[in-house]
Amino acid sequence: MRVTILAAAACLAFLGPIAAPAAGGPAAGKTVKIGVIADVTGGAGAYGTSQKNAYLLAQEDLAAHRIDAGGAVLQFDIEDSATDPAQVVTLTQKFSGDGTALLIGPTLSSEAKKADPIAVRAGLTILATSNTAQGITSLGPCVFRNSLAEEQVVPEALGKAIARWKVKTAAVIYGDDDQFTKSDYDIFNAALQAHHIGVVDVETFHKKDVDFKSQLTKIASKKPDLLVIGALQEEAVKIVAQAKQLGLNVHAIGGNGLNSPKFIQLAGPAAEGVVVGAAYYSGNGYAGNREFVQRYTKRFGSPPDQFAAQAYAAAQIAARAVKDGATTSEQFCSAFKRLPVVQTVLGPVAFAPNRDVRAASAILQVKGGAFAFFK
């Protein structure tokens, strides 16, 4: 699937009551091509669809001047990589030679590890919005990331949960065949050690498993104070539901994989009380977030998840760089390096010298069927 939309900023300058007049920046009147690679279909389709939706919305918001690009036109070329590493590589090659000034994506860390080196050789600046694995930004001197990694959110969330619930022992269940959930385990485990929490049981599962009862029965027999879940949303839903079914009523905590409205929607009452260390909270009070959530929900029928918010924030960051005059890949790279703190839907965001993001994490708890700050 290929969606190309022109943000005709100049033409639309007088449309809509919200539209402010375009501020003429150094790039005013120029068109900047931004390539997006997202897994809109295939196994990671749920994540890529959120990302695509966010860029479509950002495109409209740029045209209506809700996002200020200094009078320049940002043209998003959104391509579907279908959760197929070969297609990610093909698309990266395409964007490496067609005048694209900034590459946003791909969706998964494993895809980024294959595709980013190709873009780096072609001199493309990359902005990753959902690659949480370690070492992504060290793939090249112009590889940036605006998503908080697990190690930036999980230890803090765990520390808070341990203090709040006076946790002495914990059991862990995680997916051992996925880079993300495996590193979830490593991070949680290190944090548990640091807090001197006794780990009474460690259980594993595989991607797409649906039955976790034998693992949870074993965990229940060890009577831990805390259940640590290193899983993506699909499996996490079933883990919390089956834990409740088996009468395993303990506090539970998970990472970014659980931070999705879908998790609550699918798990229902079983999700109540679960604490999630996350990079985004849809109820946060940062500038522009409420409008973003409202418009996204209205446009696409469901509230934005973390993937959508991080993608929308990437568009906001790109617009800010363009406003400062960036129109080529080289200029994007240096503009990102000099980037001041940008107000995004994720909150204030800046890049650290290692090109990783600096942003506040959100420690959330499911309360009354919705996420709320964990107090």
Add this chain to the structure above:
Amino acid sequence: MILQQCANGIFLGAVYALFAIGYTLVFGVLDILNLAHAAIFMAAAFAALWLTSTGFPLPLAIAAAIVFAGLLGILLDRVAFAPLRRRNAGTLAPLISSIGAAIVIQGVARGIFGPDERNFPAGPLASTQFHLGPLTVGALDLVILAAALALMLLLSYVLRATPLGRNIRAVADDRIAAALLGINLERTIALTFFIASALGGAAGILIGLQYNSVSADMGGRIELKGLAIIILGGMGSVTGAVIGAFVLGLVETLAVASIGSSYRDAIAFGVMFVLLVLRPQGLLGKRALRAA
């Protein structure tokens, strides 16, 4: 704990059994592996989900979706298998066309319902739990177990004691001889597909309810295990498939309980390998259906 683990294993086995019964029936009759069985399994779950979302009561939605799955099975046969059968295409070509059909059905489901997981509205069936001493058992677990056993018995009865069953067995035994004896071959095959797909559809709906999740790729999770079960049970043997399913469910669960969850699948498939080395024709062999 061990008692609860055995219960977990039996209920997991019931889930596998539901899927495997229809899978093995088509193989027993037609000698073809219908790899679109998992896609029909998924399509039925979506059909039931869609019907409940339009206001149908759950039991009615389930019944209608099961019929839908059966009809989809007949359509599948007409489109993917019948043309090849007429040209005596052997057993490999239908295998490929069933993969193609599975991809199409999945693509359509994804196109209509999107890539996200869906769930049934919360109901008393999914949330009711019984506590029997140290055991915790869900109402839906019991329904699935009862359905698996009842459908197995019903199918065995139909195959053994009804005119339709006689025809199916005759076609399974020797298609040409059956046709010479005046059995309507295409009609019998269509009915076989209807029964097998309706069973697969029932499995999809109940499993969708059990795990509270319906998605376009839900069939992929169970397909490989279903295949292993029907080979272990003895290709084409309905009773064998059910026994194979309980063996797999128990071995998987006890592997986690005794050794470790990382080796769950490795142990389960290892045990199946040993059983197949000891009995290459499977637990009940191929003849069980034909002799039944």
